[in-house]
Amino acid sequence: MPRLIPLLLLLLLLLLLSISISFAYPLRTPRSLAPFARRLRPRAPANYDYETRFFQQRLDHFSFADQPPFQQRFLVGSATAGWGRGDPIFFYCGNEGDIEWFAANTGFVWEFAPRFSALVVFAEHRYYGESMPFGSKERAYKDAESLSYLTAEQALADYAILLTDLKKNLSSENSPVVLFGGSYGGMLAAWMRLKYPHIAIGALASSAPILQFENIVPPETFYDLVSNDFKRESVSCFKAIKESWDALEAQGKEHNGLLKLICGRRNLNNTDALSDWLDSAYSYLAMVDYPYPSDFLMPLPAYPIKEVCKKIDNYAEGTSLLERIYAGVNIYYNYTGTVDCFDLEDDPHGMSGWGWQACTEMVMPMSSSEENSMFPAYNFDFAAYGDECVESYGVKPRPRWITTEFGGHDISKVLEKFGSNIIFSNGLLDPWSGGSVLQNISDSIIALVTPLGAHHIDLRPSTNNDPDWLVKQRESEINLIQSWISDYYQGKKGASNSM
């Protein structure tokens, strides 16, 4: 019994946290693309040496309103011994979290930079980590007015200005810049190559669901893919989960029913929070269903869904359906001893950056189909979604803005003869892959698809357990990046010869 106490305490914490992850369950706010990033303290980055710097940015690049500037954090790799003026810059477009955490989890960039004598830069996204407008997170997240400038376009302009200034300060204006990003950061990398071709020669956009908007891909895609990941491991596991929601609802209706499960939580009088907690576990498991043990979101075994399903399929472990479900998701949540990674005071107003972004620009409609999904059937309802955003953040979403600003509809035709040098890499186990680019668009806008890959696995540090397909995928990426860089220098040479 005493051994159970820390576990129950942890579960309580997790439940509290899961509530702030998103809105009430039936609304199905899209998951954060890099869930938990905002509340995990970064683990010490393995062997990556960098300097931390700050750069003063405008709050609104697209107006001349008199707003206070803010300090953007960025990391510059110290191992620049081989780097000289004009050599490449590898620039990671920070996403919705602490940049040190992304730096620690994007080994790909650090490992391959020396081969290109490239300078590594990781830039933090505004309103995350230490890059807070108005001087503090509390003030930046105060209300809709202070959050107004947390948008993707402003973040891209930050990167464009930072890069321009950095190159000038290094007297290295001719350095080719290659962009990197995973998940939302991958979307930013792809969009930045499209919007700022004069600043970056190419982008590796890993697991970047730039088509997960409006009616470009079916709204069921995400949850169908999560469900497929479970069905793929075990049909009975898929079915058990699909049946569990009713059981959960029934349990919830008993007096104190939920308390039996999670213990110590007061005022919990509906099952929504618990459903959301389970939904999160399944969705994140699908994202990090890596072929080797990992600890991106949580310490997990290789192919964690297989392990979860083993528990769910194991009738010996418990008698009731819910007890088996609980044993399964414990694989995901059960990592005692790391509670100090959480910071409950991180978000004092219950507002999260990604929640704001999802309620303004990043409106990714998500439904759950009756047939293919193991989740309760749900049709995305924009009106309800919008109301919830007004209530939570005092802001109305603009659901068509992202596709107006960045495109998405009919993307193959639009980019067939426009744009170049983008890699869209995706693993098909990743539920976000359904909203990404999975087919080559042109000779130089390339889709690299791995059937067994999960969420931006290619960007992760290499391990001794990397399967062959992953090693090959990274080689393909490096070869493409090499060709962009060679083309660039070739062009420069041609230009100076002809002068």
Place this chain on the structure above:
Amino acid sequence: MPRLIPLLLLLLLLLLLSISISFAYPLRTPRSLAPFARRLRPRAPANYDYETRFFQQRLDHFSFADQPPFQQRFLVGSATAGWGRGDPIFFYCGNEGDIEWFAANTGFVWEFAPRFSALVVFAEHRYYGESMPFGSKERAYKDAESLSYLTAEQALADYAILLTDLKKNLSSENSPVVLFGGSYGGMLAAWMRLKYPHIAIGALASSAPILQFENIVPPETFYDLVSNDFKRESVSCFKAIKESWDALEAQGKEHNGLLKLICGRRNLNNTDALSDWLDSAYSYLAMVDYPYPSDFLMPLPAYPIKEVCKKIDNYAEGTSLLERIYAGVNIYYNYTGTVDCFDLEDDPHGMSGWGWQACTEMVMPMSSSEENSMFPAYNFDFAAYGDECVESYGVKPRPRWITTEFGGHDISKVLEKFGSNIIFSNGLLDPWSGGSVLQNISDSIIALVTPLGAHHIDLRPSTNNDPDWLVKQRESEINLIQSWISDYYQGKKGASNSM
């Protein structure tokens, strides 16, 4: 003598106006790209039928700040008998003036649209004409805060949203959109094709000086080209003008010297305003040095510089240098009976929209060389320029922003394999041509250059006096546009066949 009074009155008006055109002379604020647009009442558009509509726009597209929306005016061609769903849309990107004036002076779009069954749309630029934020020009132009959102990026987003909405309302989402624009409008058209390739399939950017920024082209370019236009007609005329500035200065130092020239103007105790007035005349003459009589800025004869120089070179007309100069520029300013085209109350705060834009983003450095220019030597001084902007508008310019946002440096290399379907058309008599793209960048980013063309002459209504080279230039443009449209429909067909 009585015949002189209206002329002198007119000169007085012109002088008053010229003061508000730009800052004090030595600062050399760049000319408005479509000078006088903001104060000319549009002449009745020839035969172009259109409906005037209004569309509600956000004030700041790139933030979620709670700002009042405004009504953007746009004109939709009525002659849409031949137009059906899916047919092309020809979209003119309005520049810094009343959109009806641009519609009246952009005959090219109206004349060729029927050949493509294209719907014609002219959209007004925010803060010009009737497209005023805050409900009125007076409030929109009140101060730096109210003017904050007068930027090119916001204008492009206006156009992107307007087009997206318009196509949706017409149930014509598959219509290919071709962008048109002259001068600043041409810059917007080119930038829009680059930034919003999913919204427009191509752009004809006529006389669009997208390289007139930072240190991309030499700052002397503009005035050197103006000077060349005069020298080309008459070396003695060029010399006379070059010598006239000292004479003017000397005359100004005599008591009431200037009053002798312009009459009735009080408190005029330096020659700056008069110099600026002459500078304007020469610069605008170079822009509109058309091969046929025209009335774009003023009613003028064919090749007006030739006529101006005839006067300046004609010693019989007057004895003194300044009197000959005066006789010359009278060709430009002397169009009696049209004073009602001016509206002195147009700009009650002495703030002009282009002045604001030049003091914020559109920082186009302009110097005047000792050797090649007929203007007084001057080196662009950004510090002084910035101070003047702070004094006049309460705003600091951001001189590197346009090139950060839109590029410009090394444009041939950047766009060689990125982007497509842009025509940069330029006439070499136009002093703005020096800041534009004069060489093909790729197979589909094309420069069309005419040695005898002036400012966006190709967009003007066709006349019986059009020289052959102009007829051919327009044919080339039409053929290119035809190929974009054919490619687009071909691609659509391919896409639907393969489904």
